[in-house]
Amino acid sequence: MRKSILRSLKPDIIVEMLDMAVAFENWNKVMERADMLYQCVQSIHEERQEYQSKGVPAPHIHIERPLVYYYGLSHLMRGMAHQKMGQVDQARACLDQYAELGSTEDLDEVGMQVVQEFRHKAQVNRYALEIEAGQMELLEEFVNFLLEHPEEWLVGLKVITEAAVRHRWQIDWVLHMFEDQIQGDGTEMASSNNDYMYHYCYQRALYEQWKGKTTGGRGVHFAGDQVSGQAWVGSVCYKVHNIVGIIAGRGGRGTDRTLSGDVGGNEVGKVFTETGRICLEVGICI
Template sequence: MRPSILKLLKPDIIVEMLEMVFQFENWDKLLNTSDILYSYAQCIYEERQYFKAKRLPVPHVEMARPLVYYYGFSHLMRGTACQKQGQYDQARESINKYAELGWMEDLGEEGMQIVEEFKFLARANGYALDILSGKTERLAEYVAFLQDNPEELLPGLDTVLQAALRHNLNVDHLLDAFAEQEAEFGEYEDAGNVSHYYSYCYHLALYHKQAGRQDQALTYVMRSLILAHDSGNDRNFKKSMALFESLREGAAEERLQQFEERLRGCLMEERQQPV
């Protein structure tokens, strides 16, 4: 994309787009949009460096955050997309890029704080990537990190569940250890945490199914179904329905009635939506 076009973009709108694309799990679009944000940040940074070198006034660019944020966020979202697609080497490259952003000039106090925030996220996501890629010997270290940083607990436990499914691990003791905190996950209201909670419930349902605990699996697939519907995510709603159908055989009649009542309620809400 040409610099003249890049400079016309609104970086905060791109950030909002990335957050929305993440919630709907469109990983290809997340990659493409991340690249646009990175190109924007690079273009603005190079322009600033050029004007400084020429001892000219640096043009003002309207953005809500320091430029380093957009650099870091573009790499964060690209790494997330790569991880979700199983491209772990590429995800690691992105993590390394936002782990150390202190090379940028004129960061200021706010910029340095953002650098530290991305360094923390790189540590958290580095652990997650290790566990998912099979370095399960780091699980205890990761759990200790989650205990020290409860704001990372929901996505962290979801990562643990995905690793358990991928590598056939028994993590019952971890789920028991965090049962009290897990009970609070459903109280989150912001879109990002709701998306994490859906993923957690869906993978926990799969984990219980794999362990032969059908009743627990049904409990969590119902939660994932409701979360997917309430957030308007048709793809996740269909995934949850498919998982429920795989659990239908042998399910108690009461459970089937709960599912059918909820499904009827969802269909009724859809019909009441304006055309």
């Protein structure tokens, strides 16, 4: 893209365009917008360096965050798109890029904090990427990480239950460890967590449905008690319907730009319909 066009764009406008592409689950468009964001901030960076070399101040460009944030976000969003399209190796390469942003430019205290935040996101998302790819040997390590970082437990459980459904893993021991956090209907959480909760509940419903089939409907052991898998399906179906209503009420938009937890607006209706189908299959009315 020509520099004259890049100069007419603002990073925060491109971020809004990225959010829109994610909401519509248009991953090719996400890739395109992420590349545009990277080129835009690179152009700003080069212009700053050019003025600095001349010993004169660069023209002021209003941006809401440090420049390093937009570098990191461009790599993160590109990685998300690669992951959604099943391009695991490319997603790994993007993870490496936003995990190490410290050499991007001269950073002040705020910039260094942004670098640390992206490094943490990269660690979470690397676990998510590898576990979703079937690396079960990392599961215990990831669980320990979640116990050390309780703010990530919901994102982590969503990843783990989704991988368990896909790869047919037994994860009752994981669910037992997070029993206290799982309790409740999810509606008391911050709105940014509702999306993760409805995804977790949906995947948990699929997991319990599969467990019910593999145990012949005898139920599963959970938290030391014999709990009916059907009861859990009914419980989580109810939660999903509850939370989907909240998400739909704010437009179905709920991504904090984390690879393992983004939600597109089109997914709301899909999950709502599919969860209802599961409930009907096991004879539950909600």
